[in-house]
Amino acid sequence: MKLSEIARQLDLQVLAGEKELEREVSSGYCSDLLSDFMANGPARCLWLTLQTHINVVAVALLVGAAGVVITGGRQVAPEVCRKAEAEGLPLLATKYCTYEVAGQLYNLLQGEK
Amino acid sequence: MKRNSKQPLEIVIPIKMKDFKAGGDGAARIKQVLQKIGFPPDIIRRVAIAAYEAEMNIVINSLGGEIKATVSTDVITIIARDYGPGIPDIELAMQEGYSTAPREIQEMGFGAGMGLPNIRRCADRMTVESKQGQGTTITIEIYNR
Ligand SMILES: Nc1ncnc2c1ncn2[C@@H]1O[C@H](COP(=O)(O)OP(=O)(O)OP(=O)(O)O)[C@@H](O)[C@H]1O
Numbered sequence A: 001m002k003l004s005e006i007a008r009q010l011d012l013q014v015l016a017g018e019k020e021l022e023r024e025v026s027s028g029y030c031s032d033l034l035s036d037f038m039a040n041g042p043a044r045c046l047w048l049t050l051q052t053h054i055n056v057v058a059v060a061l062l063v064g065a066a067g068v069v070i071t072g073g074r075q076v077a078p079e080v081c082r083k084a085e086a087e088g089l090p091l092l093a094t095k096y097c098t099y100e101v102a103g104q105l106y107n108l109l110q111g112e113k
Numbered sequence B: 001m002k003r004n005s006k007q008p009l010e011i012v013i014p015i016k017m018k019d020f021k022a023g024g025d026g027a028a029r030i031k032q033v034l035q036k037i038g039f040p041p042d043i044i045r046r047v048a049i050a051a052y053e054a055e056m057n058i059v060i061n062s063l064g065g066e067i068k069a070t071v072s073t074d075v076i077t078i079i080a081r082d083y084g085p086g087i088p089d090i091e092l093a094m095q096e097g098y099s100t101a102p103r104e105i106q107e108m109g110f111g112a113g114m115g116l117p118n119i120r121r122c123a124d125r126m127t128v129e130s131k132q133g134q135g136t137t138i139t140i141e142i143y144n145r
């Protein structure tokens, strides 16, 4: 499923990388530990995390994630958005917690199969 | 980037202590070079993970250092070297889950104690040398085959 469609259905706010939303999302991964996502995050997945730190952008790019969703309504610093924008990484946000977003995303992606 | 296949390509990236903003840029540069050359994606992924973990360990735990990647057709070698303080017990540090990261670093998502084990999993060969007060050198080899 395209990231744009997921963003629409899950009512995600786009913070950066608007131009890259036509990417296909292969799966999802939930983690707040950077080393865990680094080791186990599948390429082209959507990464759900509470972390808003600038290193999230670097890690998402290294893993080749389709995009990042910051959950739990956390504030994201402008410099993090700017870095994601500059790197062409879709950065999205939602007030819902990881559990709720993951459940909905799982249903969406399973429904495609 | 031009490359003579007999002449290995060398990339050296200085790493500053506590520079979280630039953290990961070194690994990203190495990844970019390997992509340009056309290495297989799984090799690139393993190199990127290993380089990133070594880079962040220098950022978080050391006084600064450098990452050197040497790229030839059959092997990619990464040498991560720092100026101290060194790892007192390497065997302990290599254990999954062991971390000395303080709370504020943990809150940033680091400190799972997975970095060194991640490197070991990605590497075909890995050595860690460390002298207290002098520094740590991690050598990682990933074969292209
Ligand atoms: N270059 C280094 N210099 C000094 N100590 C180090 C260095 N690299 C690692 N260590 C020590 O080894 C421990 C384990 O490192 P490792 O990368 O496995 O986990 P971590 O960095 O604590 O957490 P994570 O990598 O999962 O974010 C560190 O907490 C630190 O005490």
Ligand SMILES: [Mg+2]
Residues within 6 Å of the ligand: B053, B056, B057, B111, B114, B115, B116
């Ligand atoms: Mg580490």
